[in-house]
Amino acid sequence: MTARAKQNIVVLTGAGISKESGLDTFRDADGIWSKVRIEDVATPEAFARDPVAVHEFYNARRASLASGEVHPNAAHIALAKLEAEWPGDVLIVTQNIDNLHEQGGSRNVLHMHGELLKIECQICGEISNWLDDLSATMACGHCQARGGLRPHVVWFGEMPLGMDRIYAALDGCRLFLSIGTSGNVYPAAGFVARAGKAHTAELNLEPSEGATFFVESCYGPATKVVTAYVEKVLAKGW
Ligand code: APR
Numbered sequence: 208m209t210a211r212a213k214q215n216i217v218v219l220t221g222a223g224i225s226k227e228s229g230l231d232t233f234r235d236a237d238g239i240w241s242k243v244r245i246e247d248v249a250t251p252e253a254f255a256r257d258p259v260a261v262h263e264f265y266n267a268r269r270a271s272l273a274s275g276e277v278h279p280n281a282a283h284i285a286l287a288k289l290e291a292e293w294p295g296d297v298l299i300v301t302q303n304i305d306n307l308h309e310q311g312g313s314r315n316v317l318h319m320h321g322e323l324l325k326i327e328c329q330i331c332g333e334i335s336n337w338l339d340d341l342s343a344t345m346a347c348g349h350c351q352a353r354g355g356l357r358p359h360v361v362w363f364g365e366m367p368l369g370m371d372r373i374y375a376a377l378d379g380c381r382l383f384l385s386i387g388t389s390g391n392v393y394p395a396a397g398f399v400a401r402a403g404k405a406h407t408a409e410l411n412l413e414p415s416e417g418a419t420f421f422v423e424s425c426y427g428p429a430t431k432v433v434t435a436y437v438e439k440v441l442a443k444g445w
Pocket of ligand 1: 222235302415
């Protein structure tokens with residue numbers, strides 16, 4: 208194993224990386240949170256109060272993703288190339304609930320905010336793949352109980368997934384990249400501070416809330432800046 212082979216990379220991604228695939232971001236002017244309120248669709252309280260409205264919100268997004276018409280873009284594909292060709296470990300920690308990293312060929316992907324194409328039974332805990340609409344009355348395929356199925360997504364006020372693995376990877380990485388995220392939502396917004404031994408770079412359309420915490424920054428659309436940055440890293444590191 209060469210010295211280079213020991214250098215692990217952690218990549219945090221957010222909605223901005225999927226924008227050029229046609230998926231809306233959250234906090235841009237035309238973003239999802241300009242059309243619906245977080246309190247109405249993305250909290251456990253909203254789901255308890257009005258499961259039909261919450262299911263409608265996720266059903267529409269699931270239908271769009273499952274239609275086969277949303278494809279990974281050059282940035283997703285560049286990160287898959289980085290994972291395939293870099294001699295150390297490359298872990299993608301994504302806040303996105305779409306599956307575009309996987310469609311683009313990435314294999315080491317951790318969905319800290321869950322996955323849109325999965326559902327979870329709140330009664331038996333079973334998590335299953337799901338491409339169709341979900342309703343408040345459907346029965347769980349595992350325990351058969353009705354009324355307990357929910358999207359396998361992490362709502363505001365809930366604990367993100369995989370935090371132990373994420374912090375271990377951040378502690379051991381030598382390059383931390385933050386791509387297409389506004390830096391508004393913790394714990395993801397704090398990862399740059401945790402990656403203390405790493406070179407840190409922000410690749411985003413514009414400076415994020417946490418821009419000053421990064422050593423390096425490249426601003427522009429992800430399809431351009433991520434592909435260029437990956438080529439640079441594969442050619443000569445950082
Ligand atoms: N290329 C790169 N960056 C882009 C592009 C693009 N083509 N288009 C937009 N961006 C940037 C925006 O400038 C913004 O900084 O992507 C960022 C998107 O920020 P948000 O909409 O806040 O999305 P994100 O950071 O992923 O949100 C975090 O908030 O609501 C929750 O659970 C949701 O996972 C989400 C979390």
